[in-house]
Amino acid sequence: MPEDSERLARLARAWDDAAAGYDAYFVPRFAPWVELAVSAVVEADLPDGPILVPCCGTFPEAELLVERFPDREIAGIDLSDGMVARARERTSPWPNVTAIVGDAATLDPRWSGECAAVVSVFGLQQLPDPGLVMRSWLDALGPGGRLSVVFWPEKTETDGPFALMSEVVRGRLSAGEARPDRFAEIVTGHGAALERDEFVSYPMTHADASTFFDAFTRSGPARALALAQGDAFMDSLREEFLRLAPSGEWVHHPQARLIVAHR
Numbered sequence: 001m002p003e004d005s006e007r008l009a010r011l012a013r014a015w016d017d018a019a020a021g022y023d024a025y026f027v028p029r030f031a032p033w034v035e036l037a038v039s040a041v042v043e044a045d046l047p048d049g050p051i052l053v054p055c056c057g058t059f060p061e062a063e064l065l066v067e068r069f070p071d072r073e074i075a076g077i078d079l080s081d082g083m084v085a086r087a088r089e090r091t092s093p094w095p096n097v098t099a100i101v102g103d104a105a106t107l108d109p110r111w112s113g114e115c116a117a118v119v120s121v122f123g124l125q126q127l128p129d130p131g132l133v134m135r136s137w138l139d140a141l142g143p144g145g146r147l148s149v150v151f152w153p154e155k156t157e158t159d160g161p162f163a164l165m166s167e168v169v170r171g172r173l174s175a176g177e178a179r180p181d182r183f184a185e186i187v188t189g190h191g192a193a194l195e196r197d198e199f200v201s202y203p204m205t206h207a208d209a210s211t212f213f214d215a216f217t218r219s220g221p222a223r224a225l226a227l228a229q230g231d232a233f234m235d236s237l238r239e240e241f242l243r244l245a246p247s248g249e250w251v252h253h254p255q256a257r258l259i260v261a262h263r
């Protein structure tokens, strides 16, 4: 299997494993950012055309979009069969909503220039070349179409469980190259108008550090790390994480980045 297909297959397997727990643990905690991304689209006058939701996961964006656009074609795309199976369950009441298994980094040409909106939450930061992907999502928009993307930046918080997780992982594995942070230039350089570029934080609560660690590594973004590194690595990571973490309930305020643009 070529290297890229192998990487995608591993990532898809990680999210398959995570799907049930992700829906239960992270979807309610990430809900304010989903509302933020969707509101930038539902509050606008959209042109005709479908709404695309790359990296839809279990598709929490769907209900808010259907409320406002009950008759419009709304299509979610996700790499993971497990996520898409849950997305199809969630959206089964609405015949205008579909969930498709696929790589959101290389959109099917049939979307090109056709979409009224592209909305994506917490997918972009996982893609190997997010700048290129943002350009391709802009290319999917027709005239007047809107892009609304929420993603985790390199630094989400100075303390809190996300920061501590990055610190303990970085202590064991070399950090990847810092990602270029040029999304605003990418939008304007690609012929779209930038409307919003903001960092937005909401409070998130975890019962304690071990509850967070287990959710994050079994049902969240670090599932892929756990599969790649194995049990011994994860046990020692967990031990260090819990040694450095505060005891009791853990409330933090991570910030995500919102970019809204139109054609």
Ligand SMILES: C[S@@+](CC[C@H](N)C(=O)[O-])C[C@H]1O[C@@H](n2cnc3c(N)ncnc32)[C@H](O)[C@@H]1O
Binding pocket: 011, 012, 015, 027, 030, 034, 054, 055, 056, 057, 058, 059, 060, 077, 078, 079, 080, 083, 102, 103, 104, 105, 120, 121, 122, 123, 126, 127
């Ligand atoms: C953190 S979840 C976010 C899901 C949903 N948007 C939400 O806010 O709950 C990230 C999703 O991105 C998907 N993903 C990662 N890489 C992808 C790719 N190249 N193409 C499509 N989906 C991808 C994962 O399978 C996972 O379901």
